[in-house]
Ligand SMILES: [Zn+2]
């Protein structure tokens with residue numbers, strides 16, 4: 001049917017075993033189907049191993065299909081590593097076009113393949129037969145993230161380019177119906193900026209960073225003015241605040257931007273806890289021994305906080321690329337996962353390395369991208385991160401304990417009825433709210449530390465711990481020894 005050979009089907013379904021069988025039995029990877037596509041064209045849309053095998057068996061890289069599409073065009077569906085593999089052969093250019101002047105970047109933009117759009121860094125200005133750039137194509141289908149990536153690369157000048165019908169990307173976006181409303185808003189915001197400007201959201205960055213601190217302060221002030229009803233107001237407004245913070249997540253998934261709202265939440269927590277601790281709960285100052293201990297502890301905590309925000313998390317340099325591999329074919333021949341090639345940094349990752357899309361670097365001993373610190377945790381700062389969490393947990397414990405003793409001291413002597421407690425909580429809502437938040441954060445941190453212990457004690461990180469199945473046989477005592485030796489000496493594996 002359609003001129004397909006069995007090899008076409010095997011390649012289309014990514015069936016390695018059948019491809020091996022057919023090729024070794026003499027199947028020709030260069031036979032074309034009715035649309036002029038070879039089995040190799042289909043292979044390029046998926047499995048890297050099959051691409052490699054067919055090249056060994058003499059697949060002709062110069063063949064184009066009836067639409068003039070090269071193997072590189074077909075590889076756009078296969079992802080950036082497949083595209084890079086073909087590029088390594090030296091037979092293709094990213095500016096290659098089919099008979100409608102469509103480049104691989106146009107194709108990636110039209111299918112919404114953001115990974116390939118990120119990888120294809122050239123030919124952004126190329127226009128197809130209708131005079132459309134990749135930005136026109138992405139705008140027409142409402143691809144917010146693709147448009148954002150392209151604008152980051154070219155600046156706002158691309159917004160003014162017209163296709164042969166005289167339409168700009170914004171005009172095309174206005175005609176659409178699906179995700180176009182959000183996109184139209186985004187493009188309208190930047191169309192009046194100077195053409196060499198790259199879209200940035202700097203004002204939004206600082207607003208988002210300080211939003212939790214400021215709105216928390218506003219709620220507490222309103223509550224204070226309402227006296228005895230303060231507790232009720234806090235009970236209503238703080239859940240609203242939490243909701244509006246956690247719904248901020250969409251900005252990251254849409255534009256892949258590091259979103260500072262969680263860092264802002266952490267800063268708000270530190271700031272408001274400090275204010276409540278010293279302003280409200282510690283009236284005898286600075287004579288009490290507890291105050292002095294807490295001040296030393298908070299200084300250490302703030303020092304660790306600043307250090308963890310500035311220290312390099314362990315970014316992988318170009319020279320540290322795994323020397324065993326120099327091209328994708330090396331990976332395939334050594335039976336390694338093709339994912340070990342990072343198409344964004346264009347290097348081969350050593351073990352336990354992962355690329356972080358938010359930080360845009362490969363991180364050694366990758367643990368996770370911490371939303372609340374707006375940074376990656378890896379080889380460079382993993383120990384520091386653990387010390388920071390431990391000292392945060394101690395601070396929360398100190399806060400909750402002091403809060404309990406403070407509320408007891410405010411209680412009229414001997415009486416413990418429920419109504420009296422509720423009245424007290426209404427009047428002392430500031431302390432009560434901060435205590436609840438500190439207690440909840442403490443619970444979360446305990447869970448986090450258990451997760452971290454499980455990973456560090458197997459000699460790895462939370463991201464890679466599944467790989468260390470042998471290490472998981474160790475006894476609890478052995479795990480403690482490994483975890484402590486990491487914490488004290490930084491020794492892993
Ligand atoms: Zn990378």
Ligand SMILES: [Zn+2]
Nearest residue numbers: 356359369376
């Ligand atoms: Zn990161």
